[in-house]
Each structure stands twice: as C-alpha cells, then as structure tokens.
Amino acid sequence: MGAADVDVVEAHGTGTTLGDPIEAQALLSTYGQERTDGPLWLGSVKSNLGHTQAAAGVAGVIKMVLAMQRESLPATLHVDRPSSHVDWEAGRVRLLTESRAWPRGERPRRAGVSAFGISGTNAHVILEEAPEPEKPARPAPEASLPLVPWVLSAHRPESLTQQAARLATSLTDDHAAHDIGHCLATTRAALAHRAVALGPDTPTLAAALTSFGAGATPPDIISGTVTEGGTAWLFTGQGSQRPGMGRELYARFPVFARTFDEVCAHLDGEFDGAAGFTAGVRAAVFAPEGSAEAALLDRTGYAQAALFAVQVSLVELLRSWGTEPDCVVGHSVGEFAAAYAAGVFELPDAVRLVAARARLMQALPEGGAMAAIEAAEDEVAGVLERHEGTGDVVIAAVNGPRSVVVSGAESTVEAVLAEFRERGCRTSRLRVSHAFHSPLMKPVLDDFAAVADGITYRTPAVPAVSTVTGQTLGDGDWTTAGYWADQIVEPVRFHDALTTVIADQGAGRLLEIGPDPVLSSQVPAGTAVAVSVLRRDRAEVAALLTALAEVFVHGADVDWGAVFAGTGARRVDLPTYAFQRRRYWLPDRAGEDGAMSFLGIPEAPRELPASGEPLPTAYEQPSPAVPANRLRSLAPAERESAVLDLVVAQVAQILGHSDTGEVGATQRFLELGFTSLSLADLRNRVARACGVELPTSALYEHATPRALAAHVGGQLGDRKRQSAVSADSVTGLVRYAFEREQYDKGLDMLHLAAAMRPAFGLPDTPDGTTPGRPRDTPTGGAAHPDARPGANAPAPRPVRLATGSEGEALLCLPSLVAPVTAYQYSRFAAALHGSRDVWVLPAPGYAAGEALPDSPEAAAARQAEAVLAAFGDKPLTLVGYSSGGWQAHLLAAVLTEAGAPPRALVLLDSPETPDENLALAMVATSCRLMRDHPDVPVVADQLTATAHYGRLFDGWRPAPAVEAPRTLFVSAAEHDPALLLGADRPEWPLPHEAVEVPGTHISLLDGDADTTAHAVHAWLLER
DSSP: OOGGGOOEEEOOOOOSTTHHHHHHHHHHHHTTSSOOSOOEEEEOTHHHHOOOGGGHHHHHHHHHHHHHHHTEEOOOSSOSSOOTTSOGGGSSEEEOOSOEEOOOOSSOOEEEEEEEOTTSOEEEEEEEOOOOOOOOOOOOOSOOOSSEEEEEEESSHHHHHHHHHHHHHHOOTTOOHHHHHHHHHHSSOOOSEEEEEEESSHHHHHHHHHHHHTTOOOTTEEEEEOOSSEEEEEEOOTTOOOTTTTHHHHHHOHHHHHHHHHHHHHHHHHHTTOTTOOSOHHHHHTSOTTSTTGGGGGSHHHHHHHHHHHHHHHHHHHHHTTOOOSEEEEOTTHHHHHHHHTTSSOHHHHHHHHHHHHHHHHHSOOBOEEEEESSOHHHHHHHHHHSTTTTSEEEEEEEETTEEEEEEOHHHHHHHHHHHHHTTOOEEEOOOSBOTTSGGGGGGHHHHHHHHHTOOOOOOSSOBBOTTTSSBOOTTTTTSHHHHHHHHHSOBOHHHHHHIIIIISOEEEEEEESSSOSSGGGSOTTTOEEEESOOTTSOHHHHHHHHHHHHHHTTOOOOHHHHTTTTTOOOOOOOOOOOOOOOOOOOOOBOGGGOBOTTOOTTOOOOOOTTSOOOOOGGGSSOOHHHHHHHHTSOHHHHHHHHHHHHHHHHHHHHTOSSGGGSOTTSOHHHHTOOHHHHHHHHHHHHHHHTOOOOTTHHHHSOSHHHHHHHHHHHHHOTTSOSSOOOOHHHHHHHHHHHTTOHHHHHHHHHHHHHTSOEEOOOBOTTOOOTTSOTTSGGGOOOBOOOSGGGGSOOOOOEEEEOBOSSOEEEEEOOSSSSOOGGGGHHHHHHHTBTOOEEEOOOTTSSTTOOEESSHHHHHHHHHHHHHHHHTTOOEEEEEETTHHHHHHHHHHHHHHTTOOOSEEEEESOOOOOSSOHHHHHHHHHHHHHHHOTTSOOOHHHHHHHHHHHHHTTTOOOOOOTTOOEEEEEEESSOOGGGGTTOOOOOOOSSOEEEEESSOTTGGGTTTHHHHHHHHHHHHHHO
C-alpha cells in the first residue's frame, strides 16, 4: 500500500503557529506526493470538541469510523483560510472546509489518524474499511425459553425508565425476543439500578417496557437497586417434596437433566436390593400425580433422596449461569445439599451419606408424631419439662421466633398440643411417617456413623452456617462423621441459623433451593430479599427466572448470557444508553487579572446542583461537636439517614459532582472513582464531621456510602465510644525527629512503641500439623495457639476490590511501607474488573487492635489462616508489590505446605532487602509520603508496624523451595533511585520469568496500573 491509497488524515492539530505548520509540511511531503486520484483531505476533531487531552487520539479514530459508516467526511470547523505558514503547493493536501461525500468504491477507503503526546509519544494509525460482512445463517436452536429475560440497568432511576422507553420505541416485528435478550445480557454493563422484563415474545415484552418507561409497575417486570451484603442459599428440608418437581427444568435445561440423571443413577445404585425401594428415584419423582409411583415420595427414603437430587441439579444449573452463594445453610436433610454446594463432599460421597440416612430411617418401624406449635421456644420447653412423659417428646425444630416443631411419642405429642390449644395457640400435626429429630431416631445412629466414617470430607470453600448449632461452622462441623450422626437427633435451629446468616454473615439476599417456598417464608419482613427458585403454583421456568431476576436486581451476580445458551440467539443493534446529557465543564475559577487558574482558589464559587440547592456544607466546620451532637440525638433510623446524606454530600464534593444524585449509595467507592488518596480525604471529612474514630480500613470494610453510613451511625449510637479522634503523639514525634535528621531517635521511639504492642509467634504444633491451617478445620488438626496476648487479636481479612471470571482470583499483598491499605491496589483492581476477582490482604499489625508478628514466618502463617478460611482449596495467584513481595513469597510457601499451593506468584518490582538499615529506609519512605501527601493518615499503628517489619526483614533473603510456584517478576521500565532511597534497580534472586512495563516503581500501581494489570492478566492466561 502506498501513501496515495489513503484518502484522508485526521490530524493531531495542536492549534499553534509552531505545531500546525510542522505537521502539515510533514503530511505534504509524504501523503501529498504522487497522488493521481485527488488530494489528501485533512481535518481535525479538535475543531468540533476542543482539546480532549488523553482522549484526542481515540476521538479521531471514532470520528473516522463514523465517517466510513455515514459515507461522509465532516467539515473542519472555524477555518476561514489555510495557514500562511505552510507551503500548500508542495503537495496535494487540502483542508476539509466543508463536508464531502465519501462513498464506497472499488477499493477500500482508508484514513490515517495522528496523535502526538507532550511526552514525545507519537502515534499514527491507518484505518481500513472492513469488507461488507456476510450475514451469518442463524444457528438452529437446540431449545427455546418459554419466558425470555430482558435485562436493563442504569446509574440512576430515571435513566432506567428512559432505557426501557428507548428500547420499546425502537423495536419492530423483525426483532426476535431471544436476540434482544441475548444482546442486552452480553453487551451491556450491570449497573446499580436494574430491571428484568420477563415475557414470551417481543410484543408482550415491548408493552411491559412501554408501561415501565411511563412510570407504571407492570407485573412482568422485576426492578430494584443493588443492596449491601451477599447472597445466601437456603436448602429446604423434608416435607417440601412434590410429584413432578423439576420435570420442566429437566426438559428445558441440559445441565439440570445431566446432573439429575447422574445423581439418580448413584442413588439407585445405593438403594439396589434395599427393602422398600421398588422403583428408581427419577421414576418416582416424574411419575404422574396420583399414581402409585408418585405416592412413593411420601415415604421417607424416597422423599430425602428426591429432594437431594433436585437440589443438587438446581445448584449446578445456577452455577452454569454464573450464580454463586456467599453463604449456605440447610434445613435437616437439606444440610447435605448445602454441604455439597460448599464443596465438603464429592458427589458420590454425598450420595452415600444421603442414601444411608434415607434407607436407615425408612427401615425404622413407623410411629411417633410431629407437630408445629405457634409459640416461643422457651414456652414449649417449659411445657415439655413438666409434662408427663418427659423425654418422649422433644423440640425438633425452631423455625421462627414463634414457630416450633415438637417430635416424639404420639400420645405425648397430642397431650402437648392440647395444652397449647387451651392457651389459644395455633397447632398443626405434620404428615410424617416417623418422629424425626427425636430419640426415636437413635437406633440408626451406629449404622449411619459407620457409613459416615468412610466419607472424605473437605474444608468448606463457601462460608456456611450449621442448623445444629445455629452458628457459623465451628471445629468439626460438616467435616466429621460425628456431626452428621448427631444431626439426625439434634433439633434444627433454623431461626438461629437464619439470624446468623443475615446478621453475622451479612447476607442481604436469600435464595431458597427447593421445590416450594418454605424457608423463605420465615424471613422477617424488611431484613433481606427472600425468594424461592421453585413454586408449587407456578411454571418452573417462570418461577426460576423470576427468582433469579429478584436477587439479580438487588445485587447478585448472574451471567444472563449463559441463560440463552442453545437458543440460537445472536447479536443485534440496540439503542445506546439513556445518557442524562449534563454538562461536565469545569466551573470558571478566576485567578489574578481574570486569568483561568487550573489550580483553583479556595473561595471560588461552586456550581449549584440541578435542583438549585447548594451542596450541604454544614459538616465542614472546624469543630465536629455541633453536627456530632445533633446526630447522636436522633432516633437510629433518622440518624442513619442523616449520616448517609452527609457521606453522600462529602463523596460528591470530593469527586467534583455538582449534584448528590450522581452518587450511588450502594456503589462501591472503587466504582465511584476513589483512590487511596481521595479515600483518605473522605475518611478525614467524615470522622471530623461526626466526631468518631474512623480508621481508613473502615472504608474498605464498609465499602459503599450506605454501608459506611450504617457503620458510623452505629458508632454514634454507642455512648461508650470516644466522641473524637485523639491526637497521635507517636507519629508527630517521629515526623519531628526525621524532619530534623534525628533518625536514630525517631527509629528508637518506633521500636519501643512496637515492643509495647501485643505480639504473636508461630503456633506450636507438636502433633505435626501445618502452621497456617485454620484451627477450626479438621484437616488442620488441633493446633496449639501461641499463648502471648496477641495470639487472639484480630487479624486482617481479605477484601475484594474487583470481580471477574476469566481466571483464578488474585490475592494481592500491599507494600510493608505505611500507609498500608487495600486501596493501594484500587487502580490495578479497576483495570481487571470483569476479568478476575481481585482480593487484597495486608500484613498483620497495620490496623488498630492488630498484633505484631515476632517473625516474617509468623506473619505468613497468620495470613495463611485468613486465606484458607476465606478460600479453602480454591486456586489463587499471589501478587506482592514492592516489599509486599517478600511476604507473598513466604505466604506461598506456607500455603504450599498446607496443601493449597498458589497457581503462581507475581512480584511487582520487589527489591532485594539491603544488608542493613532496612527499618530506617522504610520509615523514611513513610515520612516522605506523609510530607508529600498530608491528607493520607498514617497513625502510630501503621508507622510502628513499618519499623517493626523493617527490623524483621533486615538481612532477609528469599529461600528457594522444592515446590515453588511459577513466578513472574514485573519490573518498572524507569528506575528512579530516589524512589527507593538510592537502592539499585529491583531484582529477584530466585528463578522467575520477567516482563517490563512502563512507569516507575511508584506509578506501577498508580498512573500505569492499567498496563501493569493487563501484563499480569495476559501472562497468567498464556499459562
């Protein structure tokens, strides 16, 4: 291709008398020569948009792509005559002073785009017209959805309704419902305000969108806003089974059918030859209602086996659609499916346990009774204690604050019911063949325990709550034969478990996995969104998609694109986002002599919000006493609302929004655009305004405006808390010493302060267990904790900054130099959002209340406990930045020894430790950062931890390991010794692969974080 084959050039266009002639003369001497088919046409998008800074190059690309699509070259504006500083006769180049047609021709049209950076980075891209695409034949659909989901989302409520209206008005009869749904699912972001329309065809869905766009709430649209908390899966127990459950899903979804067949085959093998099992499980489940085979589901053995088969099939179907639980809990036999979902069992082992339980219980002589009583647990317990026949009847389940089930000998159960009827309490006999969760079950325990002893148990990979204890899983729960044997006779403490799931586990969405809404009906109104995936009175596909939509609009992850698998749906053009079209120009800020000042001045006026009301400023007063006292005097609900308004107002001011409506209360600070610096600014403002203690860690533990407001509101309501943050004398004295070059005195003070803090060491493990294995897991054995005061102090927990599904999760360790926060990786994580889960785990000792390790190995063991508790055996890649790489290397060794080796180790410019004075160098770096960034809070805990780790790692060298993970060393292209206090360019002494990325040691996770993140992601994908 020659220069004459390019039709037009989109110039950089500096707009200066120096730059423009240089660029034009270069074009004349290259593109302007040997042209026979007409001149090169020259334009610049800056004439339309002004200077768009870093977006200038891509704006030119967009302009030329659109010009090809519209077959027209747009005019360059504000050009009255060509520059006299250019010899325009030196070649055939002409300015586009008016629009010109640019139709398709015999050869492809081409356009050059130039972008010249002030740094000297100059780029020129040639775009060539793509050939006319052939319209692919629609693939034959394997299946269709009887109800098609159309997913919409927006940043603001009004944008959501406008999205619906725009889509509805653009539809024609040629638009297939599956195509629209697939495109909405795969080409649009999932924002905070969401809606899902469910309908059988395009006209029905379009009508629903039109109604929703007009402000109505049609029944076929589920809408909501992303809420705080995770998603818990609740697994129903016996009694909810019904003939035909799962039949529609079996016919529609291959994943469900394949799993159901596999589970039933295992169950039939276990039941082969057992008395009372005359038909296969699948035959019994799908038998016509009223038939003899369908009646088998009323028998204990079939009921438990069938429920397990349906629940496991639902688990695999939901997971194939990108939905995962953040917590699981199961009621009675449902606890086995919950444990399977958490990864405790392989499927064959889970089936063996369920089949043994079902078979042994069914073999017991029929008899006994169960009944539900509307009364509190203590009322029922009191009656049982003084009633004749004490011990014959026990509490079998506590499902709610006034929902108790009793179980035992029939005559005694009837006598108990009679007493409660006399009290005016509602009672109901349950249709069961046996008295479950009562002493009448004891004859099966020995035989069941023998089966359970032969099962392989694994550490749960998902947080879980036991319905035997009602609490988060403890030592041996779900992972020992004794637990599952006791579970047969112990009462089901579902009410306590549900409270733990919502309050302690923080679940805000509850999805019931079972054939009918039983457990979700026990959820108190207003505490969480609770829905069941199936309902007796509704078609199964409709019930499942409706439940999925309900949890999705409130924040659950769903891969809607996967729902359309096998439907033959293809991409089509859709209307773009309903942008609000607000102006985002910076307000005029007059400097001296009326000149524009991009630095701004403190008293410069701010633009008012669209409503005409100014942003709240009362909370910016020097003394926090007045607003803090006013907030404390409010009722809890009013206080939380007022604090939320305050937090949102501060977020808007920090981010430069003129309208608080631009701030989503449930959006994560990272998504809103915060970095570690701006987050520290927010922390200072809120702490000062409310008069509360607010460590920076609180802003990533409570990572949205609403969550932070709830946390601060709780502190304001606690009278025992201090009303204001006390001065940090240690930090002040250390800074004073370092500013006067009295380094030894400052360092001695930090070491003395560190020695006064609680400490911990490696746990003693005389039984040979691995340090770092969580003490509450049976695979770790009965570890003996360190006896020092810091052994039981709080430890850091992993914090998630991004989600994605293109590879294993990244667990990132920040530098050991204060300030140490999870948000050191904020830009790195933002670049990988949608590609990988990104978690951050600081070293122990940097947050208030945490103890310091007595060795680097002790710190790694404490971190390994947190990793294994949070992730179990899930694959991870460890990432360590700067000195955090030293800790990542140690953590990799501990995890490997514990049987959970990381997939890879990534070191971001991690230097070797110097032979001496490491603590001094690290503290000096912290002091320099405090000087350069005064808004970043560095308290005594952070500074003493920095000095302490400097002492621990002084002279340390990484030791080679036999089973070391594959290692990538990412080095910064620009080495600035001043950034590392004169140290040499970082190198890693152990075997590794290397990649160099643009930037400096500091900019790797700051201005160049995108490039760093993509280099790491690409390396991992290649391997």
